[in-house]
Amino acid sequence: MKQVVIIGAGIIGGAIAFEMAKAGWLVTVVDKAPEAGYGSTSNSSAVIRINYSVMETCAMALEGWTYWRDWAGYVDLPADRPLATYRETGSLVIYSGDGAGMARITDIMDRIGGVYDRVTPEGIRAYVPMADLQSYAPAKRLDHPDFGEPNPEQVGGAVFFHQAGYVNDPKLAAQNLQWAAEGAGASFRFRSKVEGIETAAGRVSGVRLADGTILPADVVVNAGGPWSAGLNRMAGVTGDMTIRNRPNRQEVAYIPGPENMDYRRDGIVIADLDAEFYARPDPVGICVGSTDPACDTHEWVEDPDALDTRFTDQWTAIVMRGAMRLPEMRIPGQASGLVALYDTSDDWLPIYDRTSMPGFYMACGTSGNQFKMAPVVGKLMTHLITETEAGHDHDAAPLSFRLERTGGRIDLGTYSRKRRVNAQSSFSVMG
Structure with missing residues (x-):
């Protein structure tokens, strides 16, 4: 053997x-x-x-x-x-503009048997009540003078993927x-x-x-x-x-969900490619992370055993980007969540x-x-x-x-x- x-x-x-x-x-x-x-x-x-x-x-x-x-x-x-336990919630991917990139992905879904629905901007609120539908793209750093300022236009729309959820x-x-x-x-x-x-x-x-x-x-x-x-x-x-490949430092926030919904029970997975965050339900309320926009610098770690686990302004930026789309998000005064590493390839x-x-x-x-x-x-x-x-x-x-x-x-x-x-x-x- x-x-x-x-x-x-x-x-x-x-x-x-x-x-x-x-x-x-x-x-x-x-x-x-x-x-x-x-x-x-x-x-x-x-x-x-x-x-x-x-x-x-x-x-x-x-x-x-x-x-x-x-x-x-x-x-x-x-x-x-x-x-x-796997909990199936579906995943809503929100995009800017004409959604050309999402059209390429839905074409792939048609080839492999993925199940999805196209969603208009107004239809996003059927999944996330009272969502802000304004576009915030491109993402900006926290210290940018226009951080958090909406564009005149709305987001382009969304795609809801049925075969999605999270493991508890x-x-x-x-x-x-x-x-x-x-x-x-x-x-x-x-x-x-x-x-x-x-x-x-x-x-x-x-x-x-x-x-x-x-x-x-x-x-x-x-x-x-x-x-x-x-x-x-x-x-x-x-x-x-x-x-x-090399280690890449990331921060994820665990915070209470929006005031207008019980995100733990009714929330779905969100990937917002306009505001540049992702979210899923969590026992605390909502887990919010970054979709790695181009404006954010990556922090490469030489020694994984020497990872600095203190929160930085990355945590604040992630939470604020989530609050752009979910304006009733409750943002605590004390950062909570985790700091960890991706094993990131080129x-x-x-x-x-x-x-x-x-x-x-x-x-x-x-x-x-x-x-x-x-x-x-x-x-x-x-x-x-x-x-x-x-x-x-x-x-x-x-x-x-x-x-x-x-x-x-x-x-x-x-x-x-x-x-x-x-x-x-x-x-x-x-x-």
């Missing part, structure tokens, strides 16, 4: 572990944290949606949605185990995958920091831990999230990568690929938008690894991947480490 060591016990690493264990691999997952999902996964907004900028990712997201709807059936755990507990979802993987024969080692990648005869041979333990492996998978770029450097596999699309070192693979560059893909990524990576280890040259002839539940195939070259920057990308968390 071939051995695989997966570095990272977040939602992506857990899904890969589950699928590879089911496929007959001897799986060991290592993570320096004390529990599964303890890192960036626990800080995910856990939004489930199918609208992306690239056809392959939309198709993967639609496939992923089918697993979240059937989460209990997918992980198949004993009845006494707690389960993460992303950390528990990762733990569900851990338990499912263990049930299939995988083992997990926590508080185990990786300090080296072992090689022999020109290929990976194992992983060296901080305590000196060497875990032998035929295959190693880097699913380290914000730590994955450092692991790639440790393995010496960055030389042929045309797409890189074009905000993931890297699911082999590397220049035989036997060393990567599932990284998830850019804050791949949580919803996890079950599909587990199957995709298992397919890619199995075929490559059997001798297929994925660099020369990129593999395709069949989507089991929704049908069709996607080109895995889309997620190659050696691709050109994808000009179709949103270059934001929208993917």
Whole structure:
């Protein structure tokens, strides 16, 4: 039986572990944290949606949605185990101008079977009562003299995507995958920091831990999230990568919802590409994050372990942008929420690929938008690894991947480490 060591016990690493264990691999997952999902996964907004900028990712997201709807059936755990819950609310994407970019996405939906409704500006209030319909684009920085000033025209409209919602507990979802993987024969080692990648005869041979333990492996998978770029450097596999990834600091606000509605009960997922924020229901009221407008500078973090978790004016800007659209938003005097990291690639699309070192693979560059893909990524990576280890040259002839539940195939070259920057990308968390 071939051995695989997966570095990272977040939602992506857990899904890969589950699928590879089911496929007959001897799986060991290592993570320096004390529990599964303890890192960036626990800080995910856990939004489930199918609208992306690239056809392959939309198709993967639609496939992923089918697993979240059937989460209990997918992980198949004993009845006494707690389960993460998916709540379907739908997602309203608000846009400026003529919505040409959204027309391209709805064209993709027509190709893959996504269900959506076109919404007029006035129709937005059917989903979000008393919404301000003025346009605020382009987004401005908090210190801009016109920050918060509306344009003369209204927003262009919106699209409501039915196959969308959110997962109530992303950390528990990762733990569900851990338990499912263990049930299939995988083992997990926590508080185990990786300090080296072992090689022999020109290929990976194992992983060296901080305590000196060497875990032998035929295959190693880097699913380290914000730590994955450092692991790639440790393995010496960055030389042929045309797409890189690095940790990107983000702030998310948890605040009371608008006064005119119980957002916890009646709220939906919103992606406002005019005011540049996203929102979803939360036990506190509403979770509000940024859609990464061009005016906001990105804060790249050299050392993920040295992340500054204090709130800044980014928190204020996010909340104020939300209040532009939702004027009855209650804004607390004290910032609350979280500060965390995206593992951001150059074009905000993931890297699911082999590397220049035989036997060393990567599932990284998830850019804050791949949580919803996890079950599909587990199957995709298992397919890619199995075929490559059997001798297929994925660099020369990129593999395709069949989507089991929704049908069709996607080109895995889309997620190659050696691709050109994808000009179709949103270059934001929208993917």
